[in-house]
Amino acid sequence: PDSPDPNTLAAEKSTAVVDGASLTKRSEEEEAMGEQGELAAEKHVRYIVTAEKKKDSFESLVMEHLRASGAYWGLTTLDLLHKLHAVDAAEVVDWIMSCYHPESGGFGGNVGHDPHVLYTLSAVQVLCLFDRLDVLDADKIADYITGLQNEDGSFSGDIWGEVDTRFSYISICTLSLLHRLHKINVEKAVEYIVSCKNLDGGFGAMPGGESHAGQIFCCVGALAITGSLHHIDRDLLGWWLCERQCRDGGLNGRPEKLADVCYSWWVLSSLIIIDRVHWIDKEKLAKFILNCQDKENGGISDRPDNAVDIYHTYFGVAGLSLMEYPGVKPIDPAYALPLDVVNRIFLTKQQ
Amino acid sequence: FPLRHHKRWLAEKIGPDAANSEHDFTRKILAMDAKNYHAWSHRQWVLQALGGWESELQYCNQLLEEDVFNNSAWNQRYLVVTRSPILGGLAAMRDSEVDYTVEAIMVNPQNESPWRYLRGLYKDDNNLLVADNRISDACLKVLNKDWTCVFALSFLLDLLRMGLQPSDELKGTIEAMENSDPETGHADIAVAVCSILQKCDPLRINYWSWYQTTLSS
Numbered sequence: 001p002d003s004p005d006p007n008t009l010a011a012e013k014s015t016a017v018v019d020g021a022s023l024t025k026r027s028e029e030e031e032a033m034g035e036q037g038e039l040a041a042e043k044h045v046r047y048i049v050t051a052e053k054k055k056d057s058f059e060s061l062v063m064e065h066l067r068a069s070g071a072y073w074g075l076t077t078l079d080l081l082h083k084l085h086a087v088d089a090a091e092v093v094d095w096i097m098s099c100y101h102p103e104s105g106g107f108g109g110n111v112g113h114d115p116h117v118l119y120t121l122s123a124v125q126v127l128c129l130f131d132r133l134d135v136l137d138a139d140k141i142a143d144y145i146t147g148l149q150n151e152d153g154s155f156s157g158d159i160w161g162e163v164d165t166r167f168s169y170i171s172i173c174t175l176s177l178l179h180r181l182h183k184i185n186v187e188k189a190v191e192y193i194v195s196c197k198n199l200d201g202g203f204g205a206m207p208g209g210e211s212h213a214g215q216i217f218c219c220v221g222a223l224a225i226t227g228s229l230h231h232i233d234r235d236l237l238g239w240w241l242c243e244r245q246c247r248d249g250g251l252n253g254r255p256e257k258l259a260d261v262c263y264s265w266w267v268l269s270s271l272i273i274i275d276r277v278h279w280i281d282k283e284k285l286a287k288f289i290l291n292c293q294d295k296e297n298g299g300i301s302d303r304p305d306n307a308v309d310i311y312h313t314y315f316g317v318a319g320l321s322l323m324e325y326p327g328v329k330p331i332d333p334a335y336a337l338p339l340d341v342v343n344r345i346f347l348t349k350q351q
Numbered sequence: 352f353p354l355r356h357h358k359r360w361l362a363e364k365i366g367p368d369a370a371n372s373e374h375d376f377t378r379k380i381l382a383m384d385a386k387n388y389h390a391w392s393h394r395q396w397v398l399q400a401l402g403g404w405e406s407e408l409q410y411c412n413q414l415l416e417e418d419v420f421n422n423s424a425w426n427q428r429y430l431v432v433t434r435s436p437i438l439g440g441l442a443a444m445r446d447s448e449v450d451y452t453v454e455a456i457m458v459n460p461q462n463e464s465p466w467r468y469l470r471g472l473y474k475d476d477n478n479l480l481v482a483d484n485r486i487s488d489a490c491l492k493v494l495n496k497d498w499t500c501v502f503a504l505s506f507l508l509d510l511l512r513m514g515l516q517p518s519d520e521l522k523g524t525i526e527a528m529e530n531s532d533p534e535t536g537h538a539d540i541a542v543a544v545c546s547i548l549q550k551c552d553p554l555r556i557n558y559w560s561w562y563q564t565t566l567s568s
Contacts, residue, residue, distance in 0.1 A: 164392065199471045205392045208399070208434060210426035212388060238558075243463070245554050255463035256420040257386065279558040 039320060040295045041327060044313055045083045047298025048074040051310055052087065059309060067110040068099050072122040073314035079129050079338050080317050080329045089130045096123050097135060105137070105144030106158070116158045117148060121170045124177055128341050133178070142180040145171045152195075153188030154206075164205045165196050169218035173335060176225050177345060190228045193219050201236030213244060213253040217266040224273045224334040238276030241267050249284030250303065260302045261292050261312045264319025269333035272322055282323050289316045370401035378410075385414060386423045395430060404435045419455055425464040429471050441474065448472050453489045460493040466502045470509075477513040486510070491521055498528045499551045504544055511541040512566065541566050 052074055054060055063070045075092065078084045099107045099119065106115025107123040120141065127133050148156045148171065155167040168189055175181045196203045196219060202211025203219035216237070223229050244251040244267045250259025251267045264285060271277040291304045292312070299308025300316035321331040330339040377394040380387055398404060408431050414424035432444045449472060455465040473480035480486065487510055493503040511517065517525075517540050525543050545563040549556050 163396075199474060200467055204426075205388070206395065208395055208430045209392060210388070210423050242555050242558050247554075249554075255422040255467065257422070279555060279561070281554045281556075284554065 039290060039317075039325060039327065040293055040298065041081050043295060043298030044293075044300070044317065045078060045081055045086060045298070047294075047308070048077055048310065048313065049086050063310070065109045065113060066119070068096065068107060068119040068126075069109065069122040070310050071096065072125050073310045075126055075129055076331075076337065077310075077314045077317045079341070080321050080331060081327070082329065084129060089132070092126065093130060093132050093135060096126050099123060102137075102140070105140035105142075114158065115144070117145065117155070117167050117170045117174070118157065120144065121174045124174050125335075125337055128177060128337055128345060131341075131344065133345075136178070138178045138180060142175060142178060142183045145175055146183050149184050149189065151188075153185060153190070153192030155189070165193060165203060165209075165215050165222075166205065166218045168193055169222040172222045172225050177335065181226070186226050190223065190226055190231070193222055193228075194231045197231070200240050201233050202240050210254060211240065213241070213251070213263050213266040213270070216241070217270050220270045220273050221334045221336075229274065232274060234274040234276060238271065238274055238279055241271050241276065242279035245280045245285065249281065249288035251280070251285065258303065259288065261289055261300055261319070262302065262315040264289055265315040265322070265336075268319050268322045269336070272333040277322075286320060286323055286325065289319055292316060370397055370403040373397040373401065374403050381414070385418060385421050388423070391423050391427065395427070398430075399434070404431065404437055407431045407435065408438065415455070419459055420462050420464065422464045425468045429468060432472075441472070445472050449483065449485055453485055456489055457492065460497065460500050460503060463502060466506055469506070481510055481513050481515045487515055487518075487521070491518075491524060494524055494528075498524070498547075501548065501552045504548050504551065508541060508544045508548065508562070511544065539566065 051057070051059060052071075060067075071092065075084065075087065078086055095111075096107070098111045099109070099113070100123070101108065101115045104115050106117070107119045108115050109119045113119075124133075124136070124141070127136060145155075148158070148167070150156060150163065154163045154165075155171045156163055157167045171184065172181065172186075172189060175184060193203070195207050196205070196209065196215075198204060198209075198211045200211050203216050204210050204212060205215050209215065220229075220232065220237075223231060243255075244253065244263060246252055246259040248259055250261070251263035252259050253263045253266065268277065268280075268285075271280065288304075289300070292300050292302070292306075293316070294301065294308045297308070298313075299310075300313040301308045302312050317328060318331055318336070321328045322333060324330065331337065332339050332342040335342050374394065374397060377390045377397070380390040381394075384390070398407065408428070411424050411428040411431060414421055415428070418424070432438065432448055433441045438444055449469070452465045452469050452472065456462070456469070459465075469486065470480075473483075487507070490503045490507040490510070493500050494507070497503075507515075507521075522540060525540055525547075528547055529543055542563060545559055545566065548559040548562075552559060
């Protein structure tokens, strides 16, 4: 293989090291997780495929401005459950491209919506799933993102200028997937992210911002992709992250908040990247996620017995993937795409 | 949130006079959802770009009176204490802040936020932290009432690792905890606390086991 991304491989390696010294231990864990209440995979697939079609449902309306991200959550979940073929690839690709703004190089959240990096990443990720990066003008997209980097290394989300470390991650992740990371000032980007590091080892949206698991995922992921994990105090951050596990086994996003399935992704992926995932109780977490399923109608909710949505369905399945739940494809903790998709991008020469 | 960042763009154009109306704006949102992350981000941006620090510490006091478990308010307090141009900085504020935080801990020891805030007050200065008797006393008081309080145990563990010389009273308290489980009994007090934590905080047993390996004999 030529020029694999060393950081993805590092993340892969750390998963292998962390998840037990012996295969025996790993399969015991897998069995335990499978026994404790099954993943209703077929139901979730049906839920997602149906939701994609129902354009006038309440959920669809609420999600209208971020439909491109909704597509990423739904489709990645399908792929993780080996069911990406349940949707029409050409239809999806066409719809994604209808959100593209050729004059700027960015994608909007829906047809006719203004471009923003949030939806640009989602669009690129969806195209990665279908191996259709060929439809993109990668240089134009790279220009869009490069234009959003500020002098201090931070990134704005769009022309209105809001700065947030989420946008640092998004920009770095998008450009890396397009093999154009070198087009931004990576050193400055890293410098800015590091300036958002708090005393507790976590990261906020900007310097002084409250440490939040979502922001931490963004910063840790960005540092991983740019080969800059040495800036992280892994023991300190690992402790903050493992303290997110609540008595019910679920994870919260910051101190004194309730557990929420979406943190099964953000906390867990961060822990895996810094090689500290063994500091939480994975079995209890898996049980929590499985308890958040609607086993009749499909879908996963933020916490048990609440209404399901595509967002939490994705994060629940992604969390189970990180814990190697049987029947779920492995996911890359930094790129948030199935591992085989990431390998395809980085292990075969693409332009 | 598109409205919020459009407001930001406008506010930048208008200048410092916008600070008050922006603070009113975020205050309204936080009155409905006191931990709203986006609102806090915007409020912090306004403080640092346009000003309005004068009443911010009082605002934190108010929010913490309403809900002492509000981690965002504790974080904001830290921002104000360390970055406000009118308060004199962390060193000047530290003493009164330690008193404030210890009081909050005494009322609600099972509150992660003030314990973390306490660590922040001493930043990288472990020696100063260890030397502040109010803090080790606070740990001891909490443990005397509830020896399973994980926050107090873990703070105590960190103090011991940083070089705290345990008082006889503290040693006695730890021994009493250990005696409730006759199979343990450690010469090293830090190791003893570590093994108590492995029992009191089983979710994180792997973390405390690892911590124990870092305690050199």
